[in-house]
Amino acid sequence: MTSYFDGHSTPISQDGLTPATPSVTSRGVNALSSRITSVLSASYADRDIRDALETLDVRDVRNTAETRRRIRLDVQKEVIQCNGEIVKDFGEVAQQLKRIGSAIDSLNKYCADMRGHIAAANRETGPVLEEATGLMAQKQQVETKRHILDAFNSHFLISETEATILTSTAEPVNELFFQTLTRVKRIHHDCEVLLGTEDQTLGLEVLEQSSKQLNAAFQKLYRWVQREFKTLDLENPQISASVRRSLRVLAERPALFQSCLDFFAEARESILLDSFYVALSGTATDEQNMSTKPIEFHAHDPLRYVGDMLAWAHSATVSEREALEVLFISDGDEIKRSIQAGLESEPWLRSEEDQEPFDGRKALNQLVSRDLIGVARLLRQRTEQVIQSHEDASLAYKIANLIGFYKKTFSKLLGGESEILDLFNTLEESAMRQFRANMRDHVAAVQSEFAVAPADFSPPDFLEEALQMLRALAKSYDTSIAATDDDESGFNKVLAEALDPFLNGCENLYKGLPPPGSDIFAINCLLAAKAVLSQYSFTADRVSEMDDTISEHSARLVEYQHEYFTHTSGLKSLLEALSDISDAPESIASIASLEAFQPEALIETSQHLDEFLPSALMDAAENIKQLRSRKMVTEITEDAAGRFCSDFEYVESRILAADELLKEAEQGEEAPMALRDMFPRTSGEIRVLLS
Structure with a gap:
């Protein structure tokens, strides 16, 4: 392909060596250098260059000398043609704008005429419109007042029919009555709103009217409830429901x-x-x-x-x-x-x-x-x-x-x-x-029976009869609810009337009896009363008091039996003789010189003791056999026998101590007969015989 620079190369001199003149050559070199610099400095990434190249590509332009000479002219021609078309189009637009301007002028004229007519019409209709506006405002106010009046009448007033239902006794007390009453109560309550306005007359009138209606309604309800009460069937749930509702409403009038x-x-x-x-x-x-x-x-x-x-x-x-x-x-x-x-x-x-x-x-x-x-x-x-x-x-x-x-x-x-x-x-x-x-x-x-106690010291008949009655009274009290609420104090009043006088009579008889019969009689009476009272929990305190009293009498019987043991066995004389002996050696050594511990007396006491021991328990028990409790007879006798054994141990210990001192004092000499030899019984033997 022929280069763009082929057609623009610098001419050479005819001799083929140097340019014709030095100045021309210098300017050519500078222009070429500038062109080269311009081409080399151009950025082909620039958008304008890309658009130009795309345009050339669309036109399918070839890089020839002819094309390079005509391309500028062609482009300028096209620009001129385009500008002409644009001018032609703008001329048409200008014609259209002129027609639009004429239409606008015509419209403006018409609008001015209309404004004139409207102004004239406004001048003529202005007073009428003002009057109509006032009437419309008055109508709106009247409508508002009418709505307020309707609302007031519907809320604060009741109809004649409703008033009749509410106050007339000929009308029944039914659901409609209660609905009307509820409405009137609401009206009465809402009167507070009316009383809060500047003009309180209306509120006072409505309040007075509603108060009268409420009073009449409550009076009607009051009389109706009274009539219902006369024939009220408490077993009928329907009647009870209506009366119940009426009472609930009537409660608003407490009187x-x-x-x-x-x-x-x-x-x-x-x-x-x-x-x-x-x-x-x-x-x-x-x-x-x-x-x-x-x-x-x-x-x-x-x-x-x-x-x-x-x-x-x-x-x-x-x-x-x-x-x-x-x-x-x-x-x-x-x-x-x-x-x-x-x-x-x-x-x-x-x-x-x-x-x-x-x-x-x-x-x-x-x-x-x-x-x-x-x-x-x-x-x-x-x-x-x-x-x-x-x-x-x-x-x-x-x-x-x-x-x-x-x-x-x-x-x-x-x-x-x-x-x-x-x-x-x-x-x-x-x-x-x-x-x-x-x-x-x-x-x-039965006071006459309080004079003499039975010969066998058993509870007297009047006490037996009293205990029989007391048994019935205690059973009655036990089955009543009082026994659970007032256990002790409730029945103590009964005991004071039904038992204490008879026990006091027994006490008077007890005081006139010699021992041990008096204590036996007292214990028998107390045991009989205790047998009745101990069956119930609410007499626990009295039974405890009786146990204390029985223990006192038992202690006296033990003392009596102990006295019987010491006196009958002969041990009492030895105990009396040893009563003044202390733990000092000199005092213990003087025991042998005591009269009760002289050989004859001590041997006689020992023999008397041997005769007593075989039947001692049975003989002692015979003394208190009239006690109603065999257990107490045994316990009292055994307690007395135990005390007797302790007394015997004391006597035995003193005899052994005296023999020991005498044995030490008579060393080398012929010793007298030991007290132990004259009184050979041991405390172990005594306990065995009395066990």
Whole structure:
């Protein structure tokens, strides 16, 4: 391919050696150098060069001399052609812009005309529009007032129909009544909003009207509840549900609520009293009770008669409480909250007694107690008649225990503050007074038997009879609930009346008897009483006192038996002789010179002892054989024999010590006969013989 520089080479001189002139040659060299420098310094990574090369490549230009001469002209020609086309296009655009300008001028003219017409129309319609705007504002205000009035009427006023439902006694107390009452209460409460405005007249009027409606509604409800109470069937859950709801609402008026409770208590008192009369005497028209005998059928058995009456009262109390619990307590604390709300709305009803919050359980217990007042009054009359018409002390005490049992039961059922408990306290005290009076009469009747003790020192008949009665009294007390609540003090009062006077009589007899008969008699009486009391835990203290007293008498019997052993065996003379002997050698050495330790006397004492020992235990036991306890006879005799053996050991030790001293003093001389030889018995032999 022909090089680009081939056509642009520097011409050579005709002679082929040097350029024609030096200056021309120099400029050519400089231009060539600049061109070469320019080509070499060009960066082919430049975007313009790349675009130029791409254009050349598209045109498929070949690097020839002709092409190199024409390419500049062709390019300029194309540029001129393009510029001409652009100018032609802009001419068309200019023509379009002229037409648009003409259209805009026309529109501006039309708009100016329209603005003129509009301004004229505004001048003519301005007053009308202002008047219409004012009317529209007034209409909006009227509509707002109408909505407010409708809202006020719907919220703060009730219809005539609703007022009739709420206050007319001809209308029933149903769900619609309670809904209307709830709405009126809400109106009454919301009157606070009206009273907070500047003009309070409307609020006061609505408050007064709602107050009158509420008072009339509560009066209607109060009378309806009273009518329901007259024929209330506590077994009917549906009636109980409606009455329960009415009571919950009526509790918002504490005075009316309390009046209803009073009326209800009177009605239930009458009903329960009639039922109690029927249970006592029976009725031929009551088919349900034909199979059950009336309580008075068992009037010949006083204890059962009183027990049946108390059992009926307890059963009636349980039934009454369960029924009233459903009526007053099943809704939880709603009645309590209603009463609290009523006291807050009517603070003038609050008294000092109302400072404590309402207790539903306590109020229920009080209401049940009031329902049973008539039954309690009749029960008291009948029970007091039974108590006063019998002179049996044990019967009076059994009735007292029975009453005490039911008193504890009613206390758990109705609480410790129930009025019914006063009845039981009165009856229990009456029975105990009768018991004490009967016991004192009995003691006075047997006073003549307190003069002479039995010959065999056995418990006297009056004590046996008293213990027989005491056994029945203790059994009655043990089966009553009082034995678990007041173990010691409760029965100690009985012992003071039923046992102590007879033991005191025995004590008087004991003081008139010589020993050992007095102690035997005392122990026999105490053992008989202990045998009765030891069967029960609530007499543990008294049994312990008796054990101490028996131990004192036993100690005196041991002393008596010991005296018998020492006196009968002959050992007493030796003990009396040794009473003044001390542990000093000189004192012990003087024993041989004592009269009781002289050979004849000591040998006689030894023989007497040998005669006594074989039957000593049996003879001693014979002295106290009248004791009712063979174990005590043996123990007392063995204790006395043990003390006798200790005494014998003491005498033996003194004899041996005296013999030892005498033996040392008489060394080398003929020794006298030793005391031991004259009194040969040893303490080991004595213990064997008396064991």
